[in-house]
Amino acid sequence: MAAPAETVSRDSVDSLSARFARVRNLSVDLVATLAAEDTVVQSMPDVSPTKWHLAHTTWFFERFVLETNVPGYRRFNEQYDFLFNSYYYTAGQMHARPKRGLLSRPTLAEVLAFRSHVDDHMMRLLDGQDVAGELAEIVTLGINHEQQHQELLLTDIKHVLSCNPLQPAFDPDLPVPASRPVDSYSYVNGASGIHQVGATDDGFRFDNETPRHDVLLHEHRIGARLITNGEYREFVADGGYEKSTLWLSDGWATVSQEGWSCPLYWSEDLASEFTLGGLRDIDDSAPVTHVSFYEADAFARWAAARLPTEFEWETFATGKPVQGNLFESGYLHPVAGGDACQVFGDVWEWTSSPYSAYPGFVPLEGSLGEYNGKFMCNQMTARGGSCVTSPDHVRTSYRNFFYPHMRWQFFGIRLAKDGHV
Numbered sequence: 001m002a003a004p005a006e007t008v009s010r011d012s013v014d015s016l017s018a019r020f021a022r023v024r025n026l027s028v029d030l031v032a033t034l035a036a037e038d039t040v041v042q043s044m045p046d047v048s049p050t051k052w053h054l055a056h057t058t059w060f061f062e063r064f065v066l067e068t069n070v071p072g073y074r075r076f077n078e079q080y081d082f083l084f085n086s087y088y089y090t091a092g093q094m095h096a097r098p099k100r101g102l103l104s105r106p107t108l109a110e111v112l113a114f115r116s117h118v119d120d121h122m123m124r125l126l127d128g129q130d131v132a133g134e135l136a137e138i139v140t141l142g143i144n145h146e147q148q149h150q151e152l153l154l155t156d157i158k159h160v161l162s163c164n165p166l167q168p169a170f171d172p173d174l175p176v177p178a179s180r181p182v183d184s185y186s187y188v189n190g191a192s193g194i195h196q197v198g199a200t201d202d203g204f205r206f207d208n209e210t211p212r213h214d215v216l217l218h219e220h221r222i223g224a225r226l227i228t229n230g231e232y233r234e235f236v237a238d239g240g241y242e243k244s245t246l247w248l249s250d251g252w253a254t255v256s257q258e259g260w261s262c263p264l265y266w267s268e269d270l271a272s273e274f275t276l277g278g279l280r281d282i283d284d285s286a287p288v289t290h291v292s293f294y295e296a297d298a299f300a301r302w303a304a305a306r307l308p309t310e311f312e313w314e315t316f317a318t319g320k321p322v323q324g325n326l327f328e329s330g331y332l333h334p335v336a337g338g339d340a341c342q343v344f345g346d347v348w349e350w351t352s353s354p355y356s357a358y359p360g361f362v363p364l365e366g367s368l369g370e371y372n373g374k375f376m377c378n379q380m381t382a383r384g385g386s387c388v389t390s391p392d393h394v395r396t397s398y399r400n401f402f403y404p405h406m407r408w409q410f411f412g413i414r415l416a417k418d419g420h421v
């Protein structure tokens, strides 16, 4: 599919409208290598079709910005409110998530026309005025929401393409990152005592990163880098998937039920893995990716270690740089290079912390209060940001959250241990 013409000017002098234009255009640019047929498929309930992502992010701006800020605004299509609402029950009923792949209509062309319609109205709203206050906050939230869906779009299309026996590449020209020598795994002493965690007053943050508050950190040490494919291969070769004593009860039940014997996308002979660039040899020096919380936890137990808490991770991550990633550098999967700590830009790192509210947490008002807070049950916190996260969308306090059996995100492993050395 040829890249559609840009519908949003990049020339705006208003920084908010310029950022809106840049992020909106990127979503369309991302799908330039796909055929229209690729954008319709839903390979499992956790995956949404590419076309749905393009439409849902547009619905967000129409529903939460244009309808409340543009007098007389008329929806592009009344039926889209039902089709492209994700989980905002206070905004109305919605099409069932597992059935998103049945939406052969509206067509991709119609969805792109929906995007153009909304973008035109948004640019008229944002241009020519000093956007501030509540409007600026909701537009900024919408931009960050779109960036979340850009990552999901790439994560989801990887799964979709992996299910096709033809093993098509998302982009066959994506480069393979250079391997690098990997030292033996080492730890650095982590901060201990009372420390502040959570979002600072600088820049955008989601409500679940607030309020900033004190936590008590016990003496611990944390891994200086991520666990590699080569190290995970040793766990597999040592019968890691066959020893129930290494696994949490729910994890062992999941392994047994699903028949897992290696990370998602690895071939059975452990030689190759499916990537956004197609089938590639496994790079033993690259961070292991696409493991569940259960697998990360079992690996840590096998390695006589544990996963870090999210606050141990956050204090370690403070001040660390973003690695190269797909958006900045065209990398196709986690990169073993650059700064050795690998905190941002490689994989989302599982922590041992359940996803829950910070003391004094107050969700956003109205429908957007459903954005994060209602998911604070039975999920685990993942920290960092992966090779498919926009570099300007990661920060130390960012909290991602997933169910412990999930593997399709770019998840990886960092270890921790009790005590200092």
Ligand SMILES: [Fe+2]
Pocket: 056, 086, 145, 149
């Ligand atoms: Fe969404």
